[in-house]
Amino acid sequence: MGNLRQPVYLEEKLEQVRESGRLNIRSKALPTWCPGCGYFSIVDGVTMAINQLQINQKDVTVVSGIGCASRFPFFLDTYGFHTLHGRTLPVATGIKVANDDLTVLAIGGDGDAFAIGGAHIPHAARRNVDITYMVFDNGIYGLTKGQTSPTSVLGFTTSTSPYQNQDRPLNPLLMMLSYDASWIGQSYAGDPRHLSEMITQAIAHRGFSYLHILSPCVTFDKTSKTYSNLKAQVRNLPDDHDSSDRMAAIGYSMDVDTPPIGLFYKESRPTLSDKLDLIVDKARGRNARASG
Amino acid sequence: MIDSAMTETDIQLMFCGSAGDGTIAVGDIFKRAMAEAGFKVLAFDIYPPEIRGFGKCISRVRVTSRQAYSLKHQSDILVSLNDSYAIPHVSEVRDFGGVLYDQAPISAMAEGEHISGHLQPGQLPYGVSMREVSDQTTGGSKAKNIVALGFLAGLYDMQREPFHQIIRDKFKHKDPIISESNLLAFDTAYDEGVSTFRLDFIELGTPERQDIGSKVQMMTGNAAVVRGCLDAGLETFFGYPITPATSIMEDLATDLPMRGGRLLQTEDEISAIAATIGAGYAGARAATATSGPGLALMVEMLGLGVMAEVPSVIFCSQRGGPSTGMPTKTEQSDLHLAVFGGAGDAQRIVLAPTNVEGAYKCAGKAFEMAERYQTPVIVLLDLYLSNRYETVILPRQNPFEADSSKKRSHQERGVPYHRFSFTDDNVSPRTVPGEEGGIHTVTGLEHNELGRPNDQPDMHLKMSEKRHNKLLGALDHPGITIQKRFGDEGKVDVGILGWGSTFGEILEAMLVAQDEGISCSAMKVVMLSPLPLQPVQEFFSDCREILIPELNYEGQFANLVGSAISKPFTRLNRVPGVPMRVADILDEIRRLAAQVKSAA
Numbered sequence A: 001m002g003n004l005r006q007p008v009y010l011e012e013k014l015e016q017v018r019e020s021g022r023l024n025i026r027s028k029a030l031p032t033w034c035p036g037c038g039y040f041s042i043v044d045g046v047t048m049a050i051n052q053l054q055i056n057q058k059d060v061t062v063v064s065g066i067g068c069a070s071r072f073p074f075f076l077d078t079y080g081f082h083t084l085h086g087r088t089l090p091v092a093t094g095i096k097v098a099n100d101d102l103t104v105l106a107i108g109g110d111g112d113a114f115a116i117g118g119a120h121i122p123h124a125a126r127r128n129v130d131i132t133y134m135v136f137d138n139g140i141y142g143l144t145k146g147q148t149s150p151t152s153v154l155g156f157t158t159s160t161s162p163y164q165n166q167d168r169p170l171n172p173l174l175m176m177l178s179y180d181a182s183w184i185g186q187s188y189a190g191d192p193r194h195l196s197e198m199i200t201q202a203i204a205h206r207g208f209s210y211l212h213i214l215s216p217c218v219t220f221d222k223t224s225k226t227y228s229n230l231k232a233q234v235r236n237l238p239d240d241h242d243s244s245d246r247m248a249a250i251g252y253s254m255d256v257d258t259p260p261i262g263l264f265y266k267e268s269r270p271t272l273s274d275k276l277d278l279i280v281d282k283a284r285g286r287n288a289r290a291s292g
Numbered sequence B: 001m002i003d004s005a006m007t008e009t010d011i012q013l014m015f016c017g018s019a020g021d022g023t024i025a026v027g028d029i030f031k032r033a034m035a036e037a038g039f040k041v042l043a044f045d046i047y048p049p050e051i052r053g054f055g056k057c058i059s060r061v062r063v064t065s066r067q068a069y070s071l072k073h074q075s076d077i078l079v080s081l082n083d084s085y086a087i088p089h090v091s092e093v094r095d096f097g098g099v100l101y102d103q104a105p106i107s108a109m110a111e112g113e114h115i116s117g118h119l120q121p122g123q124l125p126y127g128v129s130m131r132e133v134s135d136q137t138t139g140g141s142k143a144k145n146i147v148a149l150g151f152l153a154g155l156y157d158m159q160r161e162p163f164h165q166i167i168r169d170k171f172k173h174k175d176p177i178i179s180e181s182n183l184l185a186f187d188t189a190y191d192e193g194v195s196t197f198r199l200d201f202i203e204l205g206t207p208e209r210q211d212i213g214s215k216v217q218m219m220t221g222n223a224a225v226v227r228g229c230l231d232a233g234l235e236t237f238f239g240y241p242i243t244p245a246t247s248i249m250e251d252l253a254t255d256l257p258m259r260g261g262r263l264l265q266t267e268d269e270i271s272a273i274a275a276t277i278g279a280g281y282a283g284a285r286a287a288t289a290t291s292g293p294g295l296a297l298m299v300e301m302l303g304l305g306v307m308a309e310v311p312s313v314i315f316c317s318q319r320g321g322p323s324t325g326m327p328t329k330t331e332q333s334d335l336h337l338a339v340f341g342g343a344g345d346a347q348r349i350v351l352a353p354t355n356v357e358g359a360y361k362c363a364g365k366a367f368e369m370a371e372r373y374q375t376p377v378i379v380l381l382d383l384y385l386s387n388r389y390e391t392v393i394l395p396r397q398n399p400f401e402a403d404s405s406k407k408r409s410h411q412e413r414g415v416p417y418h419r420f421s422f423t424d425d426n427v428s429p430r431t432v433p434g435e436e437g438g439i440h441t442v443t444g445l446e447h448n449e450l451g452r453p454n455d456q457p458d459m460h461l462k463m464s465e466k467r468h469n470k471l472l473g474a475l476d477h478p479g480i481t482i483q484k485r486f487g488d489e490g491k492v493d494v495g496i497l498g499w500g501s502t503f504g505e506i507l508e509a510m511l512v513a514q515d516e517g518i519s520c521s522a523m524k525v526v527m528l529s530p531l532p533l534q535p536v537q538e539f540f541s542d543c544r545e546i547l548i549p550e551l552n553y554e555g556q557f558a559n560l561v562g563s564a565i566s567k568p569f570t571r572l573n574r575v576p577g578v579p580m581r582v583a584d585i586l587d588e589i590r591r592l593a594a595q596v597k598s599a600a
Helices: A012-018 A039-052 A067-074 A088-096 A109-116 A118-127 A170-177 A190-205 A227-233 A248-252 A272-291 B002-006 B025-037 B083-092 B130-138 B144-155 B160-170 B176-195 B221-231 B245-257 B269-281 B294-309 B335-340 B355-371 B383-387 B457-476 B500-515 B533-542 B554-562 B582-599
Strands: A060-064 A079-081 A103-109 A133-135 A183-188 A209-214 A259-265 B011-016 B040-046 B057-063 B077-078 B093-102 B122-128 B214-219 B238-239 B261-264 B287-289 B312-318 B349-351 B376-382 B389-395 B440-445 B483-487 B492-498 B518-524 B527-529 B542-551 B568-571
Touching: A039 A067, A039 A133, A039 A190, A039 B057, A060 A067, A060 A088, A067 A079, A067 A103, A067 B077, A067 B440, A088 A118, A088 A133, A088 A272, A088 B238, A088 B261, A103 A109, A109 A118, A109 A133, A109 A170, A109 A183, A118 A170, A118 B269, A118 B312, A118 B518, A133 A190, A170 A183, A170 A209, A170 A259, A170 B245, A183 A190, A183 B383, A190 A209, A209 B389, A209 B483, A248 A259, A272 B245, B002 B287, B011 B025, B011 B083, B025 B040, B025 B057, B025 B144, B025 B160, B025 B214, B040 B383, B057 B083, B057 B349, B077 B083, B077 B144, B083 B093, B093 B130, B093 B144, B122 B144, B122 B176, B130 B176, B144 B160, B144 B176, B160 B176, B214 B221, B214 B440, B221 B355, B221 B376, B221 B383, B238 B245, B238 B269, B261 B312, B269 B287, B269 B312, B287 B294, B294 B335, B294 B376, B294 B440, B312 B355, B312 B383, B335 B349, B335 B527, B335 B554, B349 B355, B355 B376, B355 B389, B376 B383, B376 B500, B383 B500, B457 B527, B457 B533, B483 B500, B483 B533, B492 B500, B492 B533, B492 B554, B492 B582, B500 B518, B500 B542, B500 B582, B518 B533, B533 B542, B542 B554, B542 B582, B568 B582
Parallel strands: A060 A079, A060 A103, A079 B440, A103 A133, A133 A209, A183 A209, B011 B077, B077 B093, B093 B122, B238 B261, B238 B287, B287 B312, B312 B376, B349 B376, B492 B518, B492 B542, B542 B568
Antiparallel strands: A183 A259, B011 B057, B040 B057, B040 B389, B214 B389, B349 B527, B483 B518
């Protein structure tokens, strides 16, 4: 019986959390999400990551679109921009182009990202804008009270698919791997420890990081991506997965029945700002030659 | 001596040819040489939308001693580089004007295909051996256009030196032999021109060189926008190519990085405006440029800019619409979209310059206003203004404020920050990411002073008032003319109210009408939103009849003015895809003046 864990009392836990300082990163606003929503653990993961990376709150800007996930910036005490449906990435790109010193987090749901915002993703990825893009994927439109999304599974019944969804869902990780994102990972809202670790890595990566977060909608999805289903399906990427091996990552990304979580792919290459700086150097060089 | 000093220059040349004839190029050399010689120039080219093929190109250049406001309907000289294209334009040459053509173009040319057979009585034929001289001097026929130019310059006794300089400049990146042979072609033709008997009475005169502490330059409206952006300290630009705005992005792509600025070609217009607003939120001077179809895609984001009170500058060069419309034709039909486009009550600032110098001013001032009033500012141009060349006088001193934003006072820094605090002038002090103690979230949702979502009726009303009333400050923004009256003062018979590039034609028509003894004046309105209602109302009460000419079918500016003023007025709407005819405006002025007289 010696390996029984010591009990942790709530007050002690609270003290620990307070001491960590990460509560300061939360705003006073009360989240609008339903009790049990996976997004609460994502807020926690983000505050832990900012805390761990010792980034000053004034230097963090959280950009979001429209949807349940996109309410995110209001619940953090950082700079925030709650934008339009689908336009998270171009706004975030503008912010980063204007000020390299900012840590820019882009946040949206599966509809915001892959339906209305789909056209922006490949370009943010290929340009390697140094931002962290987190998509909270629950496979449903929650804020409008339960309609089909581009990642809803086949046969899913919603108010807009009363005769079941007939369209195959998108595979976001496979898309990201072909779009040339320089950091691609997946995590699960039901595993806060893994989640905060992945968020920390994603923010620390210099370049465009894409973190896909599987997260249940406890209100409008009772059958498909529930905690119990996801818990049974999700597995860790094998320890020996080489994150520089894109082909292997593509293989894992296609396993949608038992989605692997962890770091799929990572590469180091110049960011958009690096390239814009290079253009300034080239322009000034040409200018110097022309006037010289 | 006295006579020659008083000679007022006013000539207009029209070069017409096929794509590949160097039509636009020779027009360009001519206008640059004239500007170099010290004349005022106004020029506008028309070319086909297709890149390859045999489209018709026309370059019109008006050269004057005092700045002209528009092109003339009739040219003094037509230079034909392709007879089949030029023949329909013979009627646009004035009586006793000249037509310059190749007298021996190609051996096999059917009778009737040669332009010489199409001249009207009174028009003067100048047959030149274009191909022959080009062959002799350059070993090919490509320099036909230079030969025509040389002949013309000789005929009218223009100074050679400015032409030499521009030709050398034009070919400076090529083999020196090309420059030399083109100069030889020019000079050979010049000598031929000098020895040719001149039949008409054009006197070019000598321009007066003014030194008024400013720099005279020749540029297009789009180039002026670029200069305005750079002088105003533009830091970031995001754009998507679209005719006729593309050259703004192209020029900035070269020039902005030289000043350390950043330019990004985005995946569409939605991302262009989104990134512009993102950069504006982050505190940079940011802009994008587009045309009507692009602005249509941008209006949702414009609404966000209004709601979140983020500065941004949008240049929109109008073309024929709706939809893809007429990409290479001019029109003024995006006023409704610029002023009203979007969801909700989303008032923004809209500036419409009337000429190239105005484009420079509005471009720079747009950044000041966007920052000062925390709003999107649209600068509405059109293809005619974007592409036409004018000699402009730009101030040597940069006339634009480097930072116009309202910042927190010292005391305000100590207290919790309210991004949307209610203030006397309805503008809240703004912080940007990275700033200590200024953390906030902005949103497209209705919000309270903190920026938190709030849809209570009293809050929505107060915030709506704030967003609208703060823009009234722009009506008194320093250093920009937002409306101006020209012509006769006081009570007049006919008043012409105009906006945008058409105001040049309006002024020309007004000047002629004044010469004819008609009591008239013209008012330009540069700020379309918020509308400077009081001076417009005063103008209405001063004029017995009001005429509103514009290049659109619906009378969009007339609708805007008419919604605020109950007095009747006359609309003049044209949609030819080219600038309005001065004669059309003049006819209408005369008709209205006669109406006033007969009523009296």
